[in-house]
Amino acid sequence: MTTTTTRPTTDHPVLDAKALWQKDKDHFIHPFTDFSVFHQEGCDLITDSEGIHVQDAKGNRFIDGIAGLWCVNVGHGRAEIGQAMADQATRMAYFSTFNNLSNAPAAELAAKLAELAPAHLNHVFYSCGGSAANDATIRLVHYYFNRLGKPEKKRILSRNNAYHGTTYLAASLTGIESNNWDFDTLDHLVTHLSEANCYRRPEGMSEAEYCDHLVKEFEETIAEIGADNIAAFIAEPIMGAGGVLVAPEGYHQRMQAVCRANDILFIADEVVTGFGRLGHFFASEAVFDTRPDIINCAKGLSSGYAPLGATLISDELYEVLGTPQRKGGVLSTGFTYSGHPVSCAAALKNIEIIERERICENVREVGPYLEERLKTLSHHATVGDVRGSHFMMCLENVADKATKALLPVEARVGDRVAFEAQKRGLIIRPVGHLNIVSPPLVWSRDTVDRVVAILDEALGAATESLKEDGYL
Structure with a gap:
């Protein structure tokens, strides 16, 4: 991942990423804060967005896989x-x-x-x-x-x-x-x-x-x-x-x-x-x-x-x-x-x-393709279920597919998958042992293919780290 501290364009003020991170950590009580990591790690600050992408204060660019939080249906930066x-x-x-x-x-x-x-x-x-x-x-x-x-x-x-x-x-x-x-x-x-x-x-x-x-x-x-x-x-x-x-x-x-x-x-x-x-x-x-x-x-x-x-x-x-x-x-x-x-x-x-822009029609056309492509991730050892409909999808991670037993909470499997995805340029949402994909409704089939490729790598990397740490 890049560590640039400025946005590559000049239409917005240059941000001091380190100072912003400190202010946020010192003063902002975030909803659903995990204080076991927040006091040390703080938060990633998202500062810019356009279309299906968002960018953090360090200049890293990501595909938005959660539409902000189920929200940004028409995409970012709509002037x-x-x-x-x-x-x-x-x-x-x-x-x-x-x-x-x-x-x-x-x-x-x-x-x-x-x-x-x-x-x-x-x-x-x-x-x-x-x-x-x-x-x-x-x-x-x-x-x-x-x-x-x-x-x-x-x-x-x-x-x-x-x-x-x-x-x-x-x-x-x-x-x-x-x-x-x-x-x-x-x-x-x-x-x-x-x-x-x-x-x-x-x-x-x-x-x-x-x-x-x-x-x-x-x-x-x-x-x-x-x-x-x-x-x-x-x-x-x-x-x-x-x-x-x-x-x-x-x-x-x-x-x-x-x-x-x-x-x-x-x-x-x-x-x-x-x-x-x-x-x-x-x-x-x-x-x-x-x-x-x-x-x-x-x-x-x-x-x-x-x-x-x-x-x-x-x-x-x-x-x-x-x-x-x-x-x-x-x-x-x-x-x-x-x-x-x-x-x-x-x-x-x-x-x-x-x-x-006939966005509902786009969801009805691309949504089933997203469902179909995400189901291909079931080959991973931890993916017990891929479910949802259209642009509202979830991966349920398990320790054993046959029994559907869950991994221990301390394994933080959802967080591991989300972290590996973010390293590769995709933000998805971890909720305990789940990973949720709820993107802007303007995704295309090409975007779906890119996302599934990233998730394939992320799930593989997360599985390896779970093995290394003795959870699998």
């Missing part, structure tokens, strides 16, 4: 998005959307989202990201049932290994155990069901039988808690940070049917799957043939160019939410930055690019 944001910021950067005030980008974007979403989702509640969207959604759901005279309907059903965010309530919805080590959660509000993990389903059980098993667990949980006490079930169409878990065929439809039969709202968390990652603006109806009562989105909504989240609400729910609860009453929830005009302007231009 027209930056210009749209600048134009809006200089015209009017911010004004409140409280108390019967609004702004043009927020109104335009709400109408556009209603056009893109399933036909019954015509109303938009804005937030500042995915965690806030999920958090706000549950507050609105509770309010909805209070308004219907059903104040006992409070419990939310989520799933083990689900990821719905890190605000207090969203973290409680999240079912990844390690995310909440030593943090408090609202256990009285949330019950977690089994995740839909086809790779680790009970031995001898077919996928169809596994689907039956999961639906039965859902029905039994409802019977135990009481449908009158349950407000909603929340699920990602494909589980993201919890391991890119694709449920068995028909799972989401059947879970929705159980919800309908028990007066339980069905919430789709499309923070990751929305805006093209599976080849459609929204995956719930187009891919999984479901009609959620609520869809939450963020990330790809603005391609990460500005913080923005949205909760898309059905006409049926809005009929209740949009009725004054009493004389002088208002819908007294929201955020200072709800419908922020600069963020909404970024989202509008982002959606325009996705439509104009």
